[in-house]
Amino acid sequence: MSKEPILKIRDLSMTYHRLNGEVKAIERIDLDVYEGEIIGIVGPSGCGKSTLLSIIAGLIKPSSGQVLLNGKKVEKPTKDIGYMFQSDQLFQWRTILDNVLLGLEIQGRVTKESKKNAENMLETYGLGDFINSYPGQLSGGMRQRAALIRTLIVEPKLLLLDEPFSALDYQTRLAISDEVGLILKKEKKTVLMVTHDIAEAISMSDRIVVLSNRPATIKDIIEIKLTVPQGIWSPIKCREAPEFRHYFNKIWKELDVHVK
Amino acid sequence: MSNNSISQEHYKYLKKIKRRKQIISITQVTIFILAIILWEIAARLDLIDTFLTSSPSDIVKMFVKMVEGGDLAYHVGISIVENIVGFTAGTFLGVIIATALWWSDFWAKVLEPYLVVLNTLPKTALAPIIIIWIGTGYQGIIVTAIITSVVITIMNMFNSFISVDEDKIKLLKTFGASKLQTFTKLVFPQSIPAMISTLKVNIGLSWIGVIVGEFLVSRAGIGYLIVYGGQVFQFDLIMMSLFILTIVSVVMYKLVSIIENKYLKWHQ
Numbered sequence: 001m002s003k004e005p006i007l008k009i010r011d012l013s014m015t016y017h018r019l020n021g022e023v024k025a026i027e028r029i030d031l032d033v034y035e036g037e038i039i040g041i042v043g044p045s046g047c048g049k050s051t052l053l054s055i056i057a058g059l060i061k062p063s064s065g066q067v068l069l070n071g072k073k074v075e076k077p078t079k080d081i082g083y084m085f086q087s088d089q090l091f092q093w094r095t096i097l098d099n100v101l102l103g104l105e106i107q108g109r110v111t112k113e114s115k116k117n118a119e120n121m122l123e124t125y126g127l128g129d130f131i132n133s134y135p136g137q138l139s140g141g142m143r144q145r146a147a148l149i150r151t152l153i154v155e156p157k158l159l160l161l162d163e164p165f166s167a168l169d170y171q172t173r174l175a176i177s178d179e180v181g182l183i184l185k186k187e188k189k190t191v192l193m194v195t196h197d198i199a200e201a202i203s204m205s206d207r208i209v210v211l212s213n214r215p216a217t218i219k220d221i222i223e224i225k226l227t228v229p230q231g232i233w234s235p236i237k238c239r240e241a242p243e244f245r246h247y248f249n250k251i252w253k254e255l256d257v258h259v260k
Numbered sequence: 261m262s263n264n265s266i267s268q269e270h271y272k273y274l275k276k277i278k279r280r281k282q283i284i285s286i287t288q289v290t291i292f293i294l295a296i297i298l299w300e301i302a303a304r305l306d307l308i309d310t311f312l313t314s315s316p317s318d319i320v321k322m323f324v325k326m327v328e329g330g331d332l333a334y335h336v337g338i339s340i341v342e343n344i345v346g347f348t349a350g351t352f353l354g355v356i357i358a359t360a361l362w363w364s365d366f367w368a369k370v371l372e373p374y375l376v377v378l379n380t381l382p383k384t385a386l387a388p389i390i391i392i393w394i395g396t397g398y399q400g401i402i403v404t405a406i407i408t409s410v411v412i413t414i415m416n417m418f419n420s421f422i423s424v425d426e427d428k429i430k431l432l433k434t435f436g437a438s439k440l441q442t443f444t445k446l447v448f449p450q451s452i453p454a455m456i457s458t459l460k461v462n463i464g465l466s467w468i469g470v471i472v473g474e475f476l477v478s479r480a481g482i483g484y485l486i487v488y489g490g491q492v493f494q495f496d497l498i499m500m501s502l503f504i505l506t507i508v509s510v511v512m513y514k515l516v517s518i519i520e521n522k523y524l525k526w527h528q
């Protein structure tokens with residue numbers, strides 16, 4: 001990880017304008033992300049996390065500053081950046097296979113091989129029996145897995161996940177975050193993941209960016225080094241690491257949550 | 261779920277539900293048959309004035325006479341064609357205009373008050389003008405039918421188009437979708453159920469347009485039969501026309517429902 005960063009965020013600020021005033025959402029954020037890293041982003045709700053991801057994805061223009069992906073300025077959405085939302089956003093009139101192929105279809109890249117590839121991926125990640133089912137027939141966890149495959153299949157260099165598990169119930173969430181963590185590591189993806197679940201962030205990330213209250217500024221960047229029991233990495237096992245509590249308390253303090 | 265694995269209690273429950281459904285259907289049919297029989301009896305016993313109410317047997321006689329003469333098929337056929345052209349064209353035009361409005365936020369905003377006002381106007385009030393402008397043939401009638409359904413189609417479809425989830429649009433954008441792709445892959449397919457329910461409403465609205473048009477033009481069609489029946493005090497003819505109108509519109513509505521169930525499996 002000593003190479004050039006894949007993603008460079010430079011002096012990024014964002015102000016929303018509305019009739020009843022302006023909202024400063026992000027203030028002077030600088031961040032480097034290296035290839036293969038999973039970065040967790042935590043911060044108080046409404047601080048500007050989704051805004052940050054939207055800017056990185058090229059969906060909205062920042063007020064100032066820039067985002068560079070492999071040295072190239074991101075100004076509009078590019079196929080090198082994949083985005084995953086809080087809810088799966090599967091199209092209910094498409095079969096799971098057709099949903100997974102959506103991105104390729106839009107980019108005009110559906111071929112026999114890519115179809116085969118999609119089927120294989122669905123097979124690998126436990127959705128083989130549901131290739132021709134409709135989203136309504138799947139559980140929340142399976143749907144979110146399908147959404148992940150839809151994002152991965154276009155082979156983005158960078159993945160942005162915006163609270164990807166928060167629509168799921170607690171147990172599904174634990175299971176799916178474990179699976180997704182393993183998938184992301186296996187596929188060697190570079191990931192920025194927003195979450196409000198501190199434990200989830202620690203268990204999945206290589207580094208965690210702690211954001212301040214709005215306007216979001218970087219309060220701290222914490223490198224996560226966990227001694228995983230038996231040496232086999234997985235997000236669930238990470239939760240058993242002795243250092244886990246230490247990180248949890250540190251981040252909890254930095255978030256400085258006050259229930260008003 | 262297999263049937264042999266259900267418990268006795270559950271079986272009883274299912275049976276009870278089924279039984280209740282049957283009783284409701286039987287009662288519905290019985291009420292209809294009873295009403296017809298009572299009507300006929302009252303007519304035979306001279307309890308009602310058949311000059312003003314006709315009677316089921318006279319209606320049937322009239323029906324047979326007109327079928328044999330070939331008049332019925334002609335008039336009903338004309339009305340059905342006018343109606344089908346009316347609601348298909350109305351729906352089609354409405355969807356096209358709604359699409360244009362979705363495309364241009366500016367024009368959607370500009371035209372909004374006009375649509376609201378047009379929507380509150382009873383469209384059949386325009387029928388006399390339309391018939392003068394377009395002509396007193398079937399064209400005038402069809403345009404009247406189109407006008408009755410097009411405005412509500414625009415409003416329903418436009419509302420459906422703009423109610424698409426923002427995040428789904430964002431998702432397509434992250435894949436690099438163009439505006440046209442956003443429409444064809446997401447906005448339009450998502451609105452197909454709304455389009456079919458609008459189509460169902462439009463069948464009824466278009467019938468209003470067709471009948472009013474035929475009242476005014478007075479040359480052919482079910483509406484013409486009704487007006488003519490009124491002018492010559494032939495209540496058998498009026499009643500028969502009303503029955504046929506009811507049956508035809510129910511059948512058309514049902515056909516659309518069948519298509520809906522067949523092609524919209526995902527919608528449930």
Ligand SMILES: Nc1ncnc2c1ncn2[C@@H]1O[C@H](COP(=O)(O)OP(=O)(O)O)[C@@H](O)[C@H]1O
Pocket residue numbers: 016017018023025043044045046047048049050051052214
């Ligand atoms: N499109 C927008 N227009 C105006 N204000 C917005 C818009 N999107 C977000 N905001 C405001 O910016 C702030 C940050 O929002 P967001 O990035 O969604 O926060 P988070 O994802 O951290 O909860 C919030 O106060 C929100 O109200």
Ligand SMILES: [Mg+2]
Pocket residue numbers: 049050051162
């Ligand atoms: Mg958010």
